[in-house]
Amino acid sequence: MTIIDGHPDPDGSRFIHALADAYAEGAGVDNEVRCIRVADLDFPLIHSRQAWEHGKAPGDIVQAQEAIAWAEHLVILYPLWLGDVPALLKGFFEQVMRPDFAFRYVDHGLPQKLLKGRSARLIVTMGMPALAYRLFYRAHSLKSLKRNILNFTGLSPVRSTxxxxxxxxxHRRKDWLARVCRLGTKAR
Known part of the structure; x- marks a missing residue:
C-alpha cells in the first residue's frame, strides 16, 4: 500500500500528517507500507501540454510513480483548501498521472487505464462540518478527484472519509486518529 500525504506544508504539526501516520501504523501490522509526503518532494509545475505529454518526469516524481505502480491500494490524504485539493497536490497529480504511466490513448482516442487493479481511499479534512460539505457543496472536490483522475486511470473502488x-x-482529533488507524488495519 502507498500512502500519499497531500498536505503542502511540511510542518509536522499538521493534522493530515498525523492522520497519514495513524493510517500507516494500522496498515503496517499486516501490510508493507510506502509513504509519499508531497510537501517534501521537489518538482516543478507543468506549464504546457507538450511538457506533460513528452517531458521527462523529475526524479522525485519517478520514485512516486514507482510507489504507486507497486501498490495495490492507495491512500490519499489532503486538507480542503478553497473548496478543492491544494495546488501543490494538484501539481503532483499532473506530474505523476502522465500518459504512458497512468493511461494511454488507444483506438479512436479512448483511454486505456493503466492503473487498473488498484483501490483507493481518500481522506479529506476541513473546517466546516462534513455534513455541510456533503449536502450543500455535494463533495465536489472528492467527486472530481475520483472521477477525473482516479477512475480515469483505473483506480476502483475509491472510498472516502x-x-x-x-x-x-x-478529544475529537484523538478519536479521528483512532478511527483512521482502524481503517489502516483493514487496508481500506
Missing part, C-alpha cells in the same frame, strides 16, 4: 470541524477539541 470526510473529517469536518477539525478545529474542534483535542
Amino acid at each position: 470526510i473529517i469536518g470541524g477539525i478545529e474542534g477539541s483535542p
Whole structure:
C-alpha cells in the first residue's frame, strides 16, 4: 500500500500528517507500507501540454510513480483548501498521472487505464462540518478527484472519509486518529 500525504506544508504539526501516520501504523501490522509526503518532494509545475505529454518526469516524481505502480491500494490524504485539493497536490497529480504511466490513448482516442487493479481511499479534512460539505457543496472536490483522475486511470473502488470541524477539541482529533488507524488495519 502507498500512502500519499497531500498536505503542502511540511510542518509536522499538521493534522493530515498525523492522520497519514495513524493510517500507516494500522496498515503496517499486516501490510508493507510506502509513504509519499508531497510537501517534501521537489518538482516543478507543468506549464504546457507538450511538457506533460513528452517531458521527462523529475526524479522525485519517478520514485512516486514507482510507489504507486507497486501498490495495490492507495491512500490519499489532503486538507480542503478553497473548496478543492491544494495546488501543490494538484501539481503532483499532473506530474505523476502522465500518459504512458497512468493511461494511454488507444483506438479512436479512448483511454486505456493503466492503473487498473488498484483501490483507493481518500481522506479529506476541513473546517466546516462534513455534513455541510456533503449536502450543500455535494463533495465536489472528492467527486472530481475520483472521477477525473482516479477512475480515469483505473483506480476502483475509491472510498472516502470526510473529517469536518477539525478545529474542534483535542478529544475529537484523538478519536479521528483512532478511527483512521482502524481503517489502516483493514487496508481500506
